[in-house]
Amino acid sequence: MTTTSKKTIQGVICPFCGSTCDDLEATVENGKVLATRGGCSTSLSKFLNYNLERPLTALVKKDGELREASYEDAVRRSAEILANAKYPILYGWGSTCNEAVRTGLELAEWIGGVMDNTATFCHGPSLLAAQEVGMVTGTLGHAMHQADLVIYWGSNPVHSHPHHVMRYSALSKGRFRPSRKDRTMVVVDVRKTDTAKLADQFIQVTPNGDYEFISALRMAVRGDELEQDVIAGVPAERIEELAELMTSCEFGVLFFGLGLTASEGRHRNVDIALSLVRDLNARTKFLIVPMRGHFDITGACQVSAWVTGYPYAVDLSQGYPRYNPGDTTTVDILARKDCDAALVIAADAVSNFPVEATRNLAKVPVITIDPHPTPTMLISEVVFPTTFVGIETGGVIYRMDGVALMTKPIVPPPPGVHSDVEILQDILLQVKKLKMGQ
C-alpha cells in the first residue's frame, strides 16, 4: 500500500471505543495520518499519535533481559512456550479484529488453553445475566432514530465513549427524533458526572445500591407501593416519577456501563436491569444496550460464541469447550496459580489485573502482542510489535450493538511489523509442527 500523495479518505472507522464511529474523514500523505475529521478528541489523538514511542522490533528474554530478536526467533520461542504449556491462558482480544480472534481460538484448541477476553473485566457479568434472563436489545440505530427516552446507567460516555450521546442518542438527529427537545435524557450514577450535566434528570444512587434501586423501580413500574421513604439514597417519589417516565415514553433505551457490572452484585445488577426492561415492554417499547468498551470486544465475544458456544472464559484444556466463569476466568485461574504460560494480545494485563493476578502472571512465561509499549511487556518473555487494526491493517470488527464493520488500512505499517493475524498464524504453524513432532 502506498500513499505518496496527499489524499482524503472518507468513511474511516474509528478503532477506539465500542461506538466505532464510521463517518470519519482522514487526510494521509507519505504514509502518515495528517488529520482526521468527524471523530471525538480521543479518536483524533489516537490517529495522530498512534505512531509515537512505538516498539518496532520483536524482543525475546535472554539471561533475564528482554533483547532484540528476529521475528522468526520470537515466533519459535512463543511456539515452544505454548506447545509445552499444560494450562496456558490466551487473554485480551478486545482491540484487534475478528480474524485474529478466530485464529486465536484455533491456537487455543491446539495447545489446550483458555481463551478469555477483556469482557471478563468488563461486560462479562452482562453476558452472564443475559444467559440467565435474556436481553431485549437492538441497534444504536433504534436509539438514534426512535428513542424519546435515553437513560445512561453507571456509564459516563462523555469520557468513555465521547461521541455516543451526540451520534447515537440524546443529541443525535434521528429520523423520528430530529432534535434534543424530542428526547428526555436521564443519568443514574453514584456521582454527578459530565454526562449527567447533559441530562434532563440526574439520579444519584449510593455506591453498591443499584440492585436495591432497580428492585424498587421494578415495583413502581408494576404499580406496587414503595414502603420505604428512601431507597439506595433516592427518595421513593423520585423512583415513582422515573417509573412513570419509563412507562409513558414511546421508545426507551437504557445504556448501562461498568457501574452495574463492577460493583457489588455484578451480574445480579444486570440481571435485574434486564428484567426491568422486559417488564417495561409489557407497557411500551424499551431496549437495553451494554456500553461495550474496546472497539472489538463485542466481536471477540461473538466469534468465541460462534466457534465454541461461549463468549469468553472458554477452557479448551480437555479437548472440548468448557465454560465456567469464576473458575475458567483469567483472574480466578491466576489467583489459583493454575496457569503455566500466557499470551496477552491487544490488551494490557498489568494495567488491569488485581495485584495478586499480576504477581502470579509474572511467574509464568508471557508472550505479549501489542502495538503499544505496555507495562505487561515488562514481565514478558516474548514481545511482538504489531500493526494497528483500523489504521494500518484491515479486519472485521463489531460495534457495541453487534453491527459488523469492515475496517480498512489507511496508511502502511512500518516495514517488518506484522499484523496480529500474521503473528498468530505463524505461531500456530510452529505449534502444529511441534505438536505433530515435525
Next chain:
Amino acid sequence: MAVCELNPDDLRSIGITQGQNVRVATKTGSVIVKAVIASQTLPRGVIFVPYGPWVNMVIPAETYGTGMPSFKGLEAEVTAAADEKILSVRSLVAYMTRG
C-alpha cells in the same frame, strides 16, 4: 492515573491540600497517589481512582464466582502521605511482581 479524586470537604478533613500525596488502603493493600479535587462532582465519602497499575494495588482478586473483580464500590481508607513518593510504573511492576 496515579491520582485519587476526592470531594473538597474530604480533602480538608484529611488535612491535606490539592496535589499532596495520599495513601489509599483496602484490605488487599495500599498505594500512594496524588490527591486532587474531583473534576466531576463526588459526594463526600466517595473517591475515584482511575483504572491502571496504581489502583490495581488495592483491588482484591476475589470475583465471587463471576470472573469480575471488585473495581467499584470497594471500601477504602484515605490518609495523608505528603512525604511518601508515588512509584513509577516500572517500580510499581517490580514491586507487584517480586516474590
